[in-house]
Amino acid sequence: MNSFEYMQPNNLESASKFLVKNNSSYAFAGGSDILGLIKDDIVAPKQLVNLKKINSLNFIKHDKENGLSIGALTKLSDIENNEIVKTKFSLLSQAISEVATLQLRNVGTIGGNICQRPRCFYFRGDFDCIRKGGDTCFALTGNNKYHCIVGGGPCYIVHPSDSAVALLALNAKFKIFNGKDETVIPAKDFFVLPDVDDMKENILKDGEILTEIIIPNPNTETVSKYIKVKERGAWDFALVSIAGVFNIKNKKILDGKITFGGVAPIPWEEENLNAKLKNISIDEKSINQLSDSAFNKTDALEMNSYKIPLAKNLIKKLLLEI
Secondary structure (H helix, E strand, C coil): CCCCEEECCCCHHHHHHHHHHCCCEEEECCCHHHHHHHHCCCCCCCEEEECCCCHHHCCEEEECCCEEEEECCCEHHHHHCCHHHHHHCHHHHHHHHCCCCHHHHCCCEHHHHHHCCCCCHHHHCCCCEHHHCCCECHHHCCCCCCCCCCCCCCCCCCCCCHHHHHHHHCCCEEEEECCCCEEEEEHHHCECCCCCCCCCCECCCCCCEEEEEEECCCCCCEEEEEEEECCCCCCCCCCEEEEEEEEEECCEEEEEEEEEECCCCCCEECHHHHHCCEEEECCHHHHHHHHHCCCCCCCCCCCCCCHHHHHHHHHHHHHHHC
């Protein structure tokens, strides 16, 4: 391991300056992802910027007009167990409960979970792949059981975050600090497909910091659910996960939104599917029609086409259980 500077700013302005000053500078909070990246020789930072001392980024607030606001440094376990989150925004609590282990949720932050790097074993291993500046995605002709079925090319990672899938379904917005000002963008605009940038998973530039997650209040008729399919019974990353938010009245979906994890390089929304979630009865015929409308155009690889029927059946399971 190479030597590096360790910085511990206590405000956003200082943290941003450190991240701009050195193009081999990395921010962290919980540290579970960056430590793995360093150990695997994926990054060799000249400077690590610990954000933990920025207390202004650790909070959970709620009001009737603006909804739920969560600081990016808030621990996952604090969000999971927060009474307001559990009652009014239960989808987020459900998704976070599926993240890693309790010990890691006690350390990891919501910002870190959203911004974590992919788990692709070619990216994490000794391969000069596209995401590390090479010219080859080894998953194309190698072991691609866990890779994406939509949104891929030239890199075929899947986004590993559980919380991001839920936040996309909840129509969350992200606040970003650029050193001087803050901007607010929809969650869907935060993540980047490989054909836009094959070395990054999000839009953050040098010196920019994700500071806050904002979720609008749900309607009183809203119900939601998160389901995650894993290869192991113990904690694991998703083969496929699904999040759903629905406004329901008299056994009819007035409107809703379904999002997926484990299928794409970003948290994924099947627009064709969601366009049909309006004034639909919750019955076998409608559920089958909705399931049949999803993932009909994919880029499945040799070993991961099983994700297509898995995702379709998760749609059915989700709608039957709401």
